[in-house]
Amino acid sequence: MTRKEALKLLMQYNQEDFHLKHAKTVEGVMRYFAKELGYGDEVEFWGQVGLLHDLDYEQFPEEHCVKSQELMRQHGLEERMIRATASHSYGICVDIKPEHEMEKVLFAVDELTGLIGAVALMRPSKSVDDLEVKSVKKKFKTPSFAAGCSRDVIQQGADMLGWELDDLIGRTILAMREGTLD
Numbered sequence: 329m330t331r332k333e334a335l336k337l338l339m340q341y342n343q344e345d346f347h348l349k350h351a352k353t354v355e356g357v358m359r360y361f362a363k364e365l366g367y368g369d370e371v372e373f374w375g376q377v378g379l380l381h382d383l384d385y386e387q388f389p390e391e392h393c394v395k396s397q398e399l400m401r402q403h404g405l406e407e408r409m410i411r412a413t414a415s416h417s418y419g420i421c422v423d424i425k426p427e428h429e430m431e432k433v434l435f436a437v438d439e440l441t442g443l444i445g446a447v448a449l450m451r452p453s454k455s456v457d458d459l460e461v462k463s464v465k466k467k468f469k470t471p472s473f474a475a476g477c478s479r480d481v482i483q484q485g486a487d488m489l490g491w492e493l494d495d496l497i498g499r500t501i502l503a504m505r506e507g508t509l510d
């Protein structure tokens with residue numbers, strides 16, 4: 329699958345700007361971590377996993393990560409893509425545990441990118457460029473702020489990776505600074 333085909337598939341099931349932006353944000357972060365963690369030859373795949381991880385969420389929120397597996401099979405996507413995308417709902421909607429480092433990164437950054445994005449919007453710059461880990465940490469500890477971003481999932485993701493929370497936040501900020509593809 330090319331990136332263009334993946335984007336077309338995404339847009340077949342997603343129209344809302346919020347969902348398209350989230351998909352592209354996670355795509356960019358996944359591409360960054362593929363390079364960062366020594367999977368340079370898998371950048372495209374990691375990116376597509378990020379782009380498509382919430383494929384079913386807009387139209388089938390009640391069947392999240394279950395419906396997406398069905399849709400991806402219909403479209404002939406490879407099993408490792410189906411597995412990797414579905415595993416980000418481990419313990420929530422599915423029982424597919426993140427095993428590969430890529431799956432653990434996806435699990436960890438899905439909610440965290442939402443939190444970091446929300447903290448960045450509070451800044452005069454509205455940007456991640458001058459955002460510091462401590463600002464995110466402070467909001468992490470304020471449950472009422474961006475309450476939809478599960479702190480528990482973020483912490484679980486850090487634990488799966490064996491990274492300190494501060495390290496995960498810092499690296500994800502750097503990843504988000506790289507920006508998104510069109």
Ligand SMILES: [Fe+2]
Pocket residue numbers: 350354381382438
């Ligand atoms: Fe997501």
